[in-house]
Amino acid sequence: MSECAVKKVTETPPEEIERVKAWINTDEYKEKNFAREALVINPAHACQPLGAQMVATAFEGSLPFVHGSQGCASYFRSTFNRHYREPAAATCDAMTEDGAVFGGQNNLFEGLENAYALYQPKMIPVYTTCMPEVIGDDLTAFITNAKTKGHIPENLPTPYANTPSFNGTHINGYDSMMCAILKYLTEGQNVEGKCTGKLNLIPGFDGNTGNIREYKRLLEAMGIPYTVMADTSEVFDTPCDGTYKLYPGGTRLEDAAESINGKATIALQRYSTVNTMKWIEETYTGEKLVMPMPFGIQKTDEFLMKLSELFGKPIPAELKAERGRAVDAMTDAHQYLHGRKFAVAGDPDYLFGIVSFLLEMGAIPYHILCSRTTKKFEKEMKKLLETSPFGATSKIYINKDLWHLRSLLMTDPVDGIIGDTHAKWAARDAKIPLFRIGFPIIDRVNLHRSPVVGYQGTVNMLTMLANKFLDIKDETCEDQWFEMMR
Amino acid sequence: MSECAVKKVTETPPEEIERVKAWINTDEYKEKNFAREALVINPAHACQPLGAQMVATAFEGSLPFVHGSQGCASYFRSTFNRHYREPAAATCDAMTEDGAVFGGQNNLFEGLENAYALYQPKMIPVYTTCMPEVIGDDLTAFITNAKTKGHIPENLPTPYANTPSFNGTHINGYDSMMCAILKYLTEGQNVEGKCTGKLNLIPGFDGNTGNIREYKRLLEAMGIPYTVMADTSEVFDTPCDGTYKLYPGGTRLEDAAESINGKATIALQRYSTVNTMKWIEETYTGEKLVMPMPFGIQKTDEFLMKLSELFGKPIPAELKAERGRAVDAMTDAHQYLHGRKFAVAGDPDYLFGIVSFLLEMGAIPYHILCSRTTKKFEKEMKKLLETSPFGATSKIYINKDLWHLRSLLMTDPVDGIIGDTHAKWAARDAKIPLFRIGFPIIDRVNLHRSPVVGYQGTVNMLTMLANKFLDIKDETCEDQWFEMMR
Amino acid sequence: MSERKPIPGITTERTEKLIKDTLAGMPDKAQKKRAPHLGANEPTASSCAVKSNKKVVPGVMSQRGCAYAGAKGVVWGPIRDMVHVSHGPIGCGVYSWGTRRNLMQGTPGVSSFPLDFTSDFQERDIVYGGDKKLEKLLNEANQLFPLAKGFSVLSECPVGLIGDDINAVAKKMEAELGKLVVPCNCEGFRGVSQSLGHHISNDSIRDHIIGRFEFAEEIGPYDVALIGDYNIGGDVWAAKPILEEIGLNVKAVWTGDGEVEKIGATHQVKLNLIHCYRSMNYMCKVMEEKWNIPWLEYNFFGPTKIEASLRAIAARFDETIQKKAEAVIAKYQPVMQAVVDEYRPRLEGKTAMLFVGGLRPRHTIGAYEDLGIQITGAGYEFAHQDDYDRTSPEMAKGTLIYDDVSEFELEKFVEELKPDLVGSGIKEKYVFQKAGIPFRQMHSWDYSGPYHGYEGFRIFARDVDMAINSPTWKLVKSPF
């Protein structure tokens, strides 16, 4: 449009709207949509520092510290606030234009000094957002200077991670911050021949605090001493008892420091712990393992049997009975899920878990979508699908977003969608129920409190899925098909 | 119609159907409906022997035995099969016409002999259905004779209860059978000055095995030794592991026998344990208490504090934290239930529990309906309602059925209905969501596995209610009101 | 029907030994009573060897129900435009409310009545009798449900014991209300099983309903009635269209999704087609004797039986019908073949054991065989000799036949024969699933259906495959 031209205000004709409304549901549109190269629409992933903050906040007395623009910190905090309906303390050094020019060292100095004075943290993990990453701040130097200049005590743990938002996703930020914190805390703690006898458990990026509690319950039932790193359950699922606690809990720093002398270390997510586990592999004593999240019966079996093997403890009868009850629920309800098609969107490790659960139920994980991941993911997911006839028709979509998913749902529909709240728009357009599993969930309550891992989590998912399908049947059937029993 | 008259087949005109369809939703119809004196339509209660069977089956090695028509036994069994999706063994002596003439003694003899020989039970609790009650069989004599005549061993426990279906409901049958079994097993077990140090817990008629497990979990957390009488959780929620067990578990007979020397006895339902607790009051040592089911925060507090007081054990921090997390869930979600109106139908003790939970949430238990109960219930419910401004508009309906409820829903609607599966017809007609809490639930899966008592149960109910309302909002709102967050 | 080829591993000897070993676990008296009810099949025998329709042996844990169940649950409940009163205490009506899946059209509570109506007897009713209450109750029901075409009064045990006279009340109220009021003395203690409830109900229909109505329109040469289809999971809706497609007019259905006045006019039809012989042969015989209406048994389970049945039915009519029947068969043949092609490869060579009411074990064999599944054992809850006679030829030699089998016996049988599927009722379902054995409820189609007709076979095949091939069974055995 040239500057001078003045146009009349126009109204789009209704029939035009109807035409496009129909058009965006077509195969033709799907093709155009999948031809996108530059535009991303409704992605299902967030940026690195968010994941870093999840780790940074889940250690006892730890105050997450964002080196970068203040807006970033506010976005991370509110995202956690909405998902958990809990406080999410984090501070930042509020870099502005001058930071762009002179670098962020002064902001860091002042920020660390104030944060330490006001909130008396036991640890200040620092992670970056875009700005300092682009201008290339040297955090190692800055932080050392902050201590030598006395802005914060020398002995205050200040691990830091570079977490540029233009690289990877929140799960990579989780990985980097985890690795940084463990490196910092375990520095010089490795004692030849010493063994804590404990299991180090790294859950990976998981918005479900119920999962963390479930891991702990299982370990306690097994009589295995453990350190969960990082323990979000005591930070993002805290009591309302009349006093706000800035530092409600999390992994104790001593425990994290001792973890290097652990009897075994298990990561229950592969993709969010790559660097951490690589480093642990080199430095930690004891066994080191990366296992899939224990979704469904078999993955939970594997987890428990591995624990039993590592610690020479039998799996207690109570857990065996729990397994049997979960299987009972599955055999009793198989007919409500058998052959049902699902679209699944989320983080890589969650996707593996959900898919293996669906395959166990005889359901079909039909569209499997990860909006930012690697070819390796695609290969491994293929392997998993090949283990079951119910994976024969599945399709995997990597680096595709929820607007791609919408096209898939419209042109090749399914019975249910599993994903986080962001998938609700596609679900609504396709009139397909959305089962909220993942992160973030900002439109329902308490789902983060209900585990989806372990035998109990398996029953929870089964209940959620089967009963929703029964709800739909009862709500939509004609009178003559309405029945007392289902 | 006189025998001779032959009529033409008629079709009801559609407009006539439309007229009546509209009419049955009117206040006029409601009045006619409430004027009923003889006809009961869609009652929400069952008959005594069903309750008796729930008790009879929940002791270790116990084989429920119906003295009466075989059809009765099949009805009780299938009702439990459908609700729990579990086996429900029970046998009967299949009385027929000749039984009506000569009485049922021979059937009982043969039945006991075969049942004992085929199924080697540790105990055979006997309870009656209509027929023997009408003809007046003398069970005491019959059973003694069965033993003296050697049909079954003298030492086989054979408690029996008269459970006429034309008197009270399933909760009374539960009471009678419980009382009979405890009387039988504790006979002569009372040892002066002896104390097991244990709590005897009587849950009352409860179709939710998750509740029983929750009671046990709480007691274990408190470090209090206990005997649950009768423990349905190990009978109606058993593993699927490749072998069917006729006697999967239940309260051990020795434990029941020793219960008379318990440190304390608590019944968690008032209306289903009247006779049992009256008798226990007279015969058991230790404290005896009847407490409301621990629905919601305050009733759970009372339960735990009473336990703490009785056993001199502090309530552990973990339970206090659990309480705090439940309250947190409630404060976070109060806006989704505050001021919402509910219709609640069910057994008396469940109604008290559900109503107190709703009042705690600021929801309004608007129509409270019990299809067979006493004036005493009405009085006590009034008292409970008076404790909260949110009970000010509530109305209580006793000895009214689900067809009455339908009229209430149509003429004075609510936001939600809480009851068992039978309420689904009224719910559908009124287009109001039904939340399935109670017995039986035969059209959804696993709900009996999810506790509604204790702090955890409170969170479960809250989640079920709040998220359903949010589902409805998302499913029914226009595009312009559809949102990411709720 | 040619004799079945033998099933690998199933021999008369093995079966007889199994029976012997099983009986050995019982007290002598029980053994004597039960022995005649169990046998190895002899397809060529003139009549099946097993005894049936005898009293339940007390204490053995039979799966049987009672006369009331047979009357209310089976025959009466499905009649959609009547109010069916469970007369007596609260239980019977509640337990049988909506638990049989006899679906119906109409508006619930307005023109159809899938509700639980009961007199909820209390102590005083036992003492003073319930006739007055019944009168009042019928008045109330008539007021609140003005479009009901009539009322059935189904008595529960006490009624027959306290000397109430529901027949007198029914007669009086019928006159008063100007609507059918049908008494049915189906007290649960009568007879040995549901079966007598069917018979008593048939008699009530005979005495109080049939012949009292006639169709408004002219009777035609192709008018038939569909007898003994209770529309479980929509069976009637899958079966009736086929009969109509071959040119017949289905004037009345007994009693699935049934209308009482049409039932009352059934004496006008030209042929009665009966699916559930056990529960309704009585009325077919009555109509044959009284109105010379021939009747024909047919079987709509699985393409093989459907085709045979259609030809047999068509043979009772002229060429028009026969042509149409062949056309229908030809039309659905490829559709059915597609179903078989999809599922048979996953089911070929599997075996199943059946234990159901009075018809389905023999009637569904063909459908299982269409899917490549062989039946190694079958029995009935409440069948009679004529049912077993009809069963024998459908089963392979040496297969196991069991009548009114007890839980004790059936468990042992299944343990020995290790079928890939057990088809029986809800009381048996979880017993076998706990043992890791796939199961389908064959009374209620396990909340699925329809299973009748061409549409039904597609669903039946899907369900059987789902049950047998669900991956959940692989999880049953714990690796630790």
Place this chain on the structure above:
Amino acid sequence: MSERKPIPGITTERTEKLIKDTLAGMPDKAQKKRAPHLGANEPTASSCAVKSNKKVVPGVMSQRGCAYAGAKGVVWGPIRDMVHVSHGPIGCGVYSWGTRRNLMQGTPGVSSFPLDFTSDFQERDIVYGGDKKLEKLLNEANQLFPLAKGFSVLSECPVGLIGDDINAVAKKMEAELGKLVVPCNCEGFRGVSQSLGHHISNDSIRDHIIGRFEFAEEIGPYDVALIGDYNIGGDVWAAKPILEEIGLNVKAVWTGDGEVEKIGATHQVKLNLIHCYRSMNYMCKVMEEKWNIPWLEYNFFGPTKIEASLRAIAARFDETIQKKAEAVIAKYQPVMQAVVDEYRPRLEGKTAMLFVGGLRPRHTIGAYEDLGIQITGAGYEFAHQDDYDRTSPEMAKGTLIYDDVSEFELEKFVEELKPDLVGSGIKEKYVFQKAGIPFRQMHSWDYSGPYHGYEGFRIFARDVDMAINSPTWKLVKSPF
């Protein structure tokens, strides 16, 4: 507006001591920086004493957002018929997707665009620049969303640091696509808060949109524009009808449920009515200077302010409008009285503390007071001096004023003043709820709303009552 009567217990001395004690907990430098931002209210003072719109003190845990948030979240996002591109890395767009509750009409993805559009910058884009990608992206967006009336390009931090020229790209693409393509350099590092994002966006509207369209229909004497209502929870839909009811034609809304072409033609209206002064006074002034369009601030929270506002608005027009305004006031007076009668008895004498963006603390005071609630403390995330000047007179003497308050300070203030309600944002919500203090999100109406207009007040009153009087608060303190 007469001065507020003092609030029991609230004195200048106490407040100043509280501030002093609070500051005492901070490092000197931080104290010095923060002290000027805190003060005790002096209603009669010519200008509010507290400093504002200064840089966040690093490390204190401010609640502020960034320029991008002010641009994308506040100004641009609500324009429903444009595609708003979050240009840069993935995060900003995801976090601000659907989290502000600016509702809109239209068909999502067709005629309205409540979606997240982003260029999802990768390392290579940082290295080689993102202009090419932006071009391609706009082409793709135009293809997939043909009914979009234009595109806004909202740059995130990296864009401004790597020397991209989105203005050039926008200009090129606007010509190429024949549709508005509006660049907005709202990098998050610019300025001290969201506020600069508002200003930058206003400038973009000035430079790229306003004056480029005109209304198809004749301009009338009663044509107005509604400025600074973002339709949170449907506010516009509750406010606009009132203005129409008094006879005005609302030609454009900035920007809640807004349409870009109407915004572009707003220079034609007779009067601009501005609700959120903070975020849009810039454009009002531009239109005043360039097109002599007068503008008027108004307040649609609570009946008292609504009435005053309606009279002030009407006073700018002739008698017709004034009569209608009085009629509207009279019509709703009893309705509002009913609301007050229902809730005020339960809220009378309660106190609240507020901390919100740039307008609401002062604008909602009247609504709280209509319910009998007094405000003991108020402050803004990103307000300027003129906002505080407008606030002072609305608050009682000695009440606490805090600018860009840190979590550290606000906690101490609330602890001391013990309000019955805190009204602030999601980041503060759970902090106070853990302490057992009722809370309402006053940015997003806590997933409720609308709160504007008569309809809004009814909902506001219900929500405030619900928050303060929820029985759940009684459960917070454990009895053991």
